[in-house]
Amino acid sequence: MQPPKFADRLLRLFCAPHLHEEVLGDLHERYVVRANQLGEKRARRRYWLDVLAYVRPEFIRRKPTEFPNPTNAIMIRNYLKITFRTLTRNKLYTTLNVAGLTFGVTCFLLIGLYLFDELTFDQQHSQSRRIYRAIQHKKGPTEDLTIAASSYKVSEESKKNIGEIENTARIVRTGRANLTNPENKNTFQETIAFANSGMMEVFDFETVDGSSKSALKEPNTIVIVEELAQRLFNTSQVTGKNISLESMDKPLKITAVLKNHPRNSSFDFNSIISEETLLHDADFAEWTSNWASQNFMTFFLLKEKANLDVAARKITQLLNANAKLDVGNTMSYSLQPLADIHLYSENIVDGARNSNVAEMGKGVLLYVKIFAVVALFVLLIACINYMNLTTARASNRSKEIGIRKANGAFQSHLVKQFLTESMVVTAVSFLLAIVVVNLLLPAFNEFTNKQLSLGFSTDYRIWLYALLALAFTGILSGSYPSLLLSKFSLLSLLKNLKLQNKGDLSLRKGLVVFQFTISVVMIITTIVLFQQIRFANSKNLGFNKELxxxxxxxxxxxxxxxxxxxxxxxxxxxxxxxxxxxxxxxxxxxxxxxxxxxxxxxxxxxxxxxxxxxxxxxxxxxxxxxxxxxxxxxxxxxxxxxxxxxxxxxxxxxxxxxxxxxxxxxxxxxxxxxxxxxxxxxxxxxxxxxxxxxxxxxxxxxxxxxxxxxxxxxxxxxxxxxxxxxxxxxxxxxxxxxxxxxxxxxxxxxxxxEQLARFYAEDQRRETLLIWTALATIFIACLGLFGLATYAAEQRIKEIGVRKVLGASIFNLTALLSKDFLKLVLIANGIAFPLAWWAMNRWLSEFAYHIDIEWWFFAVAGSLAIVIALATVSYQAIKAALVNPVKSLRSE
Known part of the structure; x- marks a missing residue:
């Protein structure tokens, strides 16, 4: 028998907040008595009259300032004091919460650093948002070519004739040759590149010696990076010294030494010779006369507010007005933003950072998306874990919450208390995660071939995203428990009634299903990755690659x-x-x-x-x-x-x-x-x-x-x-x-x-990352399952006592508590299998030759999830079954 809900809402609107509990309690008791004596229909009419009778000055809602309120500072201090007492009193749950969130945040930060590095390629140049790479599109009867290149004429004349272009940088690689230091005869085989002076004007290459802006303006000059300077001279302070190139008669004067390129740079050259050096070379003269050639990689610096499409169209028009193309051939240009080179060059010839190993760049964007989703899921699973563990302790805190309400605490005060606890636990977890991340970063950098860091010198955007993640995690983790625990009535709390309803329990079960769905998908993904790489390394290639x-x-x-x-x-x-x-x-x-x-x-x-x-x-x-x-x-x-x-x-x-x-x-x-x-x-x-x-x-x-x-x-x-x-x-x-x-x-x-294995080196790195992330996800999911099992055992403690008195064995009781969770994992398997099948089929489609997705991949992943779940739940179930029934049935 429930009184009219709309009447209750109306009463809450005009009644002073501090009188809600008292007034509603009296009205509800009177309603139950009348419903039994007069019938529910008449009781509802009388209830409406009672509600309207409370529309009097002494009951009408007043402003908060009309009754005393503690100051914010006092309340915050109180929230923190209660939080500290609660966390220290429940060490096991605090440890589980902190461990789960620390694991989740550590994975999130490591993957986040990796993704940030991938997504910020080439942004170290101050004018990066105005720099575009020329992409040539050539179509003909026998070729359809998209290449990251242009001719010398297109590069040079576009700067002179197109108003949208402010400057032009171009670079060309001519093969490998020996560079020698004449002083000590140190010689190294290096890839030789030539570039115009615009290369140093458009891009911001930091120097350790000399000035880069004017470094390539004169003939017979060369710019080298710090690493090559150390190899040749054993020092980086070498501006003004000479080195010799085996194919040139004259020595090359070093005009600047650049800092080594950061790992998230599309440039990997060790040396650049000035283009002026080639001006009188016969081969170079041929290059400079052909409008349709593809000898140079060209970068255009557009003017502020210049229209990208207009600039590309004008470059194409300039080309077609001067180039002599064969019959049936067409050629055009588009402009690719500098920031897109790393992730969006899959179908462009010479488009990847390392054109010699273009295979390694394939599918990078897909993996970036996958790891972004995985990072969010890991953090979400950690939040779900906190929710489950916190709500598992709901019954233990019922009297505390009831006393707070009896002493005048509003629901908003309780929400703030539980959110404070969540934010404190999250903050501690973040601090621990930062420590763990810094301990893992040296090995992680070596493994991923990156230069990631998380410290005072880290890009401010990383810290900003981390703080936003901290706030998101704390609020999300604490939102559901705070709303759940603060909404129960004073009567239910003080009588220690069962603090749950069907919807709450269903939500918690749904969260566990979500956790294990992600875990099973990641297990299957890892198995498929491992099998495909194993297949690639063992496949008969049509020749014997060994030795x-x-x-x-x-x-x-x-x-x-x-x-x-x-x-x-x-x-x-x-x-x-x-x-x-x-x-x-x-x-x-x-x-x-x-x-x-x-x-x-x-x-x-x-x-x-x-x-x-x-x-x-x-x-x-x-x-x-x-x-x-x-x-x-x-x-x-x-x-x-x-x-x-x-x-x-x-x-x-x-x-x-x-x-x-x-x-x-x-x-x-x-x-x-x-x-x-x-x-x-x-x-x-x-x-x-x-x-x-x-x-x-x-x-x-x-x-x-x-x-x-x-x-x-x-x-x-x-x-x-x-x-x-x-x-x-x-x-x-x-x-x-x-x-x-x-x-x-x-x-x-x-x-x-070994060279063939490098084709799949990135896949092996990604496989290992997914393995560790899958393990962390499973561990966090198990903590959440442990929390739900604890909650279920607490809610059914008297039922377990009765069954034990009536002769139920420990095995029967363990099976009783475990079967519900087994259903959850089976449901998770049913959802995870098609998701994993779809994702892995998409990934395998990158390979012309690949494994078939076998049934046993799913069987192994599903069985592993079931075994892990049962092992987690069985501990709590056996512990509950071993409790003395006299103790569990004792009236409090």
């Missing part, structure tokens, strides 16, 4: 002495086979592509990759020859071998010396004539089985194997299959062979299987 030692060719003498070097390498006892190639399978550099079609065929040219190889390639790499024959010697200079995919592309099934024509090649950009200027006419002598020459994210493409002295691309590597013993001795002997041919040559090598 293949790859040595770079870093000088013209080492390239021209190939036959001598191969013969000398073969004499080393631990070397089994030696081959020379232009690139190697699993290449991290750009593999050249060609246009190819059968002789006499009028169809459009097909696109294929090309590797220059020698007669030892198939034997060294253990690639299977399916049809025809292998290369023999230089008499095969005009011969080629196709892989299965290329043979299908060209419709060649039987090898009988078919002729093909190869007129053009490309190295990641547009196609251009071969170095000879003439079409390469080749005959097909064999077909080999398909083998992976890229990451397994990519389908095996068509591949042409041309003999090593082909006109497309020269040899660049020696690859030896070696024995797995005395590797240092093998390398020393190889170095002796190379230095006899070229004393200045620097030995640069790697094992191919």
């Amino acid at each position: 293949l030692l790859v040595v770079d060719i870093n000088s013209a003498k080492i390239r021209s002495g190939a036959e001598t070097i191969k013969a000398e390498f073969s004499k080393i006892p631990t070397v089994k086979n030696v081959s020379t190639t232009s690139r190697v399978p699993g290449e991290w550099k750009t593999i050249s592509t060609i246009k190819i079609r059968p002789e006499g065929n009028a169809d459009e040219h097909k696109i294929s990759y090309l590797l220059g190889v020698d007669e030892n390639f198939a034997k060294t790499f253990e690639v299977r020859l399916l049809k025809g024959r292998n290369f023999m010697n230089t008499s095969d200079s005009s011969s080629i071998i196709l892989n299965e995919t290329a043979a299908k592309l060209l419709n060649i099934t039987n090898v009988s010396g078919q002729l093909v024509e190869i007129p053009e090649r490309a190295m990641g950009g547009s196609y251009s004539p071969l170095s000879t200027g003439q079409t390469f006419h080749a005959r097909v002598i064999g077909i080999v089985s398909d083998f992976h020459f890229q990451s397994i994210r990519e389908k095996i493409g068509p591949m042409v194997l041309a003999y090593q002295n082909n006109p497309v691309y020269p040899i660049d590597y020696y690859t030896s299959r070696v024995e797995g013993k005395d590797i240092p001795g093998t390398l020393a002997k190889m170095n002796e062979v190379l230095t006899k041919i070229d004393p200045t040559h620097i030995l640069e090598y790697h094992f191919l299987d």
